[in-house]
Amino acid sequence: MPRVLVSDKLSTTAVQIFKDRGVEVDYLPDLGKDKEKLLAVIGQYDGLAIRSATKVTEKLIAAATNLKVIGRAGIGVDNVDIPAASRRGIIVMNTPFGNSITTAEHAIALMFAVARQIPEASASTHAGKWEKNRFMGVEITGKTLGVIGCGNIGSIVATRGVGLKMHVVAFDPFLSESRAAELGVEKVELDELFARADFITLHTPLTDKTRNIINADAIAKMKKGVRIINCARGGLVVEADLIAGLKSGKVAGAGIDVFEVEPAEQNELFGMDNVVCTPHLGASTSEAQENVALQVAEQMADYLVKGAVSNAINMPSITAEEAPRLKPFVKLAEVLGAFVGQVTEDPIKEVEILFDGATATMNTRALISAALAGLIRPQVSDVNMVSAPIMAKERGVILSEIRRDKSGVFDGYIKLTVKTEKQTRAIAGTCFSDLKPRFIQIKGINMDAEVGRHMLYTTNGDVPGIIGLLGGILGKHKVNIANFQLGRDHPGGNAIAMLYLDERIPDAVLEELRAQPSIDSAKPLQFDVAEA
The missing domain is CATH 3.40.50.720 (NAD(P)-binding Rossmann-like Domain)
Incomplete structure (x- = not known):
C-alpha cells in the first residue's frame, strides 16, 4: 500500500480521499514547519502533499529515497525545487485552477x-x-x-x-x-x-x-x-x-x-x-481551500494506485505502456518550445507542429502539450503540460498539427513553427540513439547541435572570424564552451551559432558580445535537461 505524508494543513475530507482509494496517509499538518523532523522521516513516504509552509528543497529531495510524487494544493510551486525533483524522477503536481x-x-x-x-x-x-x-x-x-x-x-x-x-x-x-x-x-x-x-x-x-x-x-x-x-x-x-x-x-x-x-x-x-x-490571502476562502485539497488528493491517489498522471509540472499525461518510447521525444518537444519561447518577445498568433516519420505515430497530444508548455514557460513559470493547451487557447493562439510519413534522412523529427505579427520562427529537432534532444534546423539552416542546460544562440552575417570572436570573448571571461555548432544558409548569407556552455553566461559578457559589429544578436538560453 502506498504511503503519503500530509505535512501542511489540508482538509480532512482530502485525507479521507486517500484512505478511500487505498493509500495509507499520515496527517501531520505542522511537520512542514520543522525542517529537521521532516528530513528525518521523508524517506518513509511515496507521496508528499503540501501547501506553502513546507519547503521541498534539494536536501529534502535527496533524503526522500522512496518519494514518487509531490502534490501542491494550489497553483504556486515556488516552495518546491522542481529541477531537483525532476532529476530524481519525482512527479510534481499542482492544482492550477482551484483558487x-x-x-x-x-x-x-x-x-x-x-x-x-x-x-x-x-x-x-x-x-x-x-x-x-x-x-x-x-x-x-x-x-x-x-x-x-x-x-x-x-x-x-x-x-x-x-x-x-x-x-x-x-x-x-x-x-x-x-x-x-x-x-x-x-x-x-x-x-x-x-x-x-x-x-x-x-x-x-x-x-x-x-x-x-x-x-x-x-x-x-x-x-x-x-x-x-x-x-x-x-x-x-x-x-x-x-x-x-x-x-x-x-x-x-x-x-x-x-x-x-x-x-x-x-x-x-x-x-x-x-x-x-493582507497576509497572502489571495487563495484564502473556505471554498478554494477545499477545492484544491480535494483535487490534489484525487490526483496523487490516482497516480500512486493507477499510474495516471494529471496536472504535472514536470511530466505530461502518458500511459505506462507508451512512456519508454515517448519520454525522450516529450523532452525534445519541450526543448523546441522553450527555445522559441526564450527568443520571441512579441505575442504569439499561431503555432504549427509538424511530426515527421516515427514521431507521427506517437501520442502527439502529449508532444504538443510538452511543446506548448516549453513555449509558454518563459512567461508563465508554473505552466504544466495539462494547462498549457488551455492557456494557449485562452490567449487565442491558433494551433495546427501536421503528420506525415518519413521525408528525409531522419527516422523521425519534430518541427515547431511559431508566427507573431512581425515574424515567423521555425526550429526542428530529433533524438538519436542516445535519446537526447538535438537541434537539427534553425531558421531553415541545417545543423546538429547537442542541447545543454546553458546555451548561447547568436545570429550574424557569414563572415570570417566569428568563431575566434565568440571563443575569444568567452575565454577572456573564463566561460567554458562544451560544444560549438555553426550553420549558414549560403556562403556570405545568414549564419547562426549554438554554443553549449558549462555555466550561465554573465550579463556583462552578453553586453560585450552584443556590442560587436559583426554579431547581430546574442541570446542566452536555459533548458531543463540533464547534464552530460
Whole structure:
C-alpha cells in the first residue's frame, strides 16, 4: 500500500480521499514547519502533499529515497525545487485552477478597499472618532483598470472590471486581439498601460522577465494618483520604489497581499495610511481551500494506485505502456518550445507542429502539450503540460498539427513553427540513439547541435572570424564552451551559432558580445535537461 505524508494543513475530507482509494496517509499538518523532523522521516513516504509552509528543497529531495510524487494544493510551486525533483524522477503536481476565482475576488476587494480607504476608516470609526471628512475616496466607475497578465486569474479580474463599468486595458504577451475582444478589454503595450491606468493590478507569475516589473522607472511613467494592487508575487514590485512613490504622492494608494520576503512580519509598507496590506490571502476562502485539497488528493491517489498522471509540472499525461518510447521525444518537444519561447518577445498568433516519420505515430497530444508548455514557460513559470493547451487557447493562439510519413534522412523529427505579427520562427529537432534532444534546423539552416542546460544562440552575417570572436570573448571571461555548432544558409548569407556552455553566461559578457559589429544578436538560453 502506498504511503503519503500530509505535512501542511489540508482538509480532512482530502485525507479521507486517500484512505478511500487505498493509500495509507499520515496527517501531520505542522511537520512542514520543522525542517529537521521532516528530513528525518521523508524517506518513509511515496507521496508528499503540501501547501506553502513546507519547503521541498534539494536536501529534502535527496533524503526522500522512496518519494514518487509531490502534490501542491494550489497553483504556486515556488516552495518546491522542481529541477531537483525532476532529476530524481519525482512527479510534481499542482492544482492550477482551484483558487482562481478566490484570488481574483481578493484583488477586486483590495481595489475597493484602497479606493475608499476602508480599513483606515474602519479603525477610526471603531475608535469612536467619526472622521467623516478625513476619508475622501474615489469612484471605481469610469476609471481605467490596467491588468498586467491576462491569463486565468487576470482574465477573471478583467471581466469583473468590465462589469464594474471600468475601462480595462491589458498587457500580456500571449493575449491575442480576438481573446481581448472576447473579454471586452483593450490590449496595449506595457508603457501605454502605465500611462493610462488609474488602477493597476498584477496577475503574472514571477519570472526573469517579470521580476521588478513595477519599479521606479515604471512608476515614473504612471499617472499621478495611480493605485497599485498586487495579489500575485512579491518580487513583481520593488517595495522601496513603491514606498517612495507613495510618499511623494505619485502613487495614491496600494493594496498588497504578497511581499518580497514572507512571512512579512516587518515592512516599511506597514502603517502607511494609503496602503492596505493582507497576509497572502489571495487563495484564502473556505471554498478554494477545499477545492484544491480535494483535487490534489484525487490526483496523487490516482497516480500512486493507477499510474495516471494529471496536472504535472514536470511530466505530461502518458500511459505506462507508451512512456519508454515517448519520454525522450516529450523532452525534445519541450526543448523546441522553450527555445522559441526564450527568443520571441512579441505575442504569439499561431503555432504549427509538424511530426515527421516515427514521431507521427506517437501520442502527439502529449508532444504538443510538452511543446506548448516549453513555449509558454518563459512567461508563465508554473505552466504544466495539462494547462498549457488551455492557456494557449485562452490567449487565442491558433494551433495546427501536421503528420506525415518519413521525408528525409531522419527516422523521425519534430518541427515547431511559431508566427507573431512581425515574424515567423521555425526550429526542428530529433533524438538519436542516445535519446537526447538535438537541434537539427534553425531558421531553415541545417545543423546538429547537442542541447545543454546553458546555451548561447547568436545570429550574424557569414563572415570570417566569428568563431575566434565568440571563443575569444568567452575565454577572456573564463566561460567554458562544451560544444560549438555553426550553420549558414549560403556562403556570405545568414549564419547562426549554438554554443553549449558549462555555466550561465554573465550579463556583462552578453553586453560585450552584443556590442560587436559583426554579431547581430546574442541570446542566452536555459533548458531543463540533464547534464552530460
